[in-house]
Amino acid sequence: MVPTQYKLVFRVPPSxxxxxxxxxxxxxxxxxxxxxxxxVCFEVLGMxxxxxxxKSKPFLGKPGQLERVAEYRVETLCVGEDVMRxxxxxxxxxxxxxxxxxxVVQLVDIDGSDFY
Numbered sequence: 001m002v003p004t005q006y007k008l009v010f011r012v013p014p015s016x017x018x019x020x021x022x023x024x025x026x027x028x029x030x031x032x033x034x035x036x037x038x039x040v041c042f043e044v045l046g047m048x049x050x051x052x053x054x055k056s057k058p059f060l061g062k063p064g065q066l067e068r069v070a071e072y073r074v075e076t077l078c079v080g081e082d083v084m085r086x087x088x089x090x091x092x093x094x095x096x097x098x099x100x101x102x103x104v105v106q107l108v109d110i111d112g113s114d115f116y
Contacts (some may be wrong), residue, residue, distance in 0.1 A: 003080035008087055009103040011048060011071045013060065016096050021074060023090040028083035030076045041076040048101075059096040078104075 008029055012020045021041060024030065031038040048071045052058040061067035078084035084104060092100065 005107040005109075006078040006081075006084040007075055007103075007105040007107055008078050008084060008091075009073065009075045009105070010091060010095070011073050011101040012095060013069065013071055014045075016094065017043070017072050017074070019094045020091055021076075023094045024076060024087040027086040027090040028080075029078045029087040031079065031083075032077060033079055041074050043072050043074045045070060045072055047071070057098060059098070 008024065010020065021030075021039075021043075025039045030040045032040060047068055049066065049068050050061070051066045052061050052063045054063050056063055058067075060069050076087075078087050088102060088104065091102065
């Protein structure tokens with residue numbers, strides 16, 4: 001039986017795309033059960049919008065000004081809770097933002113195949 005699987009999703013500016021991907025891959029994300037594939041992810045470029053407040057120290061933009069910036073959305077698989085937690089921890093160390101958009105979704109095996 002395969003351990004619990006999670007989808008890790010994060011957004012990152014283009015300047016930090018590769019370092020963030022390499023950090024989560026080094027922590028075990030992106031490796032599929034059976035060992036046939038690793039460093040697997042999906043990425044798509046989009047636009048993010050935010051307005052930093054006076055309490056922030058933004059990597060991009062200035063407090064009080066609405067910003068629209070290009071960011072990548074990256075999705076990858078984490079097999080096992082330890083891989084998921086270590087991947088999030090590794091991502092936090094290299095990501096440039098003080099508030100990182102991170103989603104972790106537990107996946108459900110719907111047909112008993114151990115692949116989600």
